[in-house]
Amino acid sequence: MAMTPAERQRRYRERLKAKAATGDQHAKNVIASDREAQKLRNYKSHAKTYLSKYASKDELKEFEKIIQKRLD
Numbered sequence: 001m002a003m004t005p006a007e008r009q010r011r012y013r014e015r016l017k018a019k020a021a022t023g024d025q026h027a028k029n030v031i032a033s034d035r036e037a038q039k040l041r042n043y044k045s046h047a048k049t050y051l052s053k054y055a056s057k058d059e060l061k062e063f064e065k066i067i068q069k070r071l072d
Contacts, residue, residue: 014030016030017031051063
């Protein structure tokens with residue numbers, strides 16, 4: 001029976017967590033880096049949503065200054 005990509009990924013994550021629980025350092029590192037990447041994706045998504053839907057013009061100008069300073 002063929003697995004869907006989501007099922008395959010879920011099983012991989014389960015195996016990885018089991019290895020990390022037994023003390024496999026590589027598995028622990030992979031899980032930690034995945035957490036950090038997910039956290040950054042969430043920050044980016046929330047920022048884009050806030051800027052596109054909720055920020056006032058004054059806030060957008062303030063963010064523009066911050067971005068300009070970061071680019072320089």
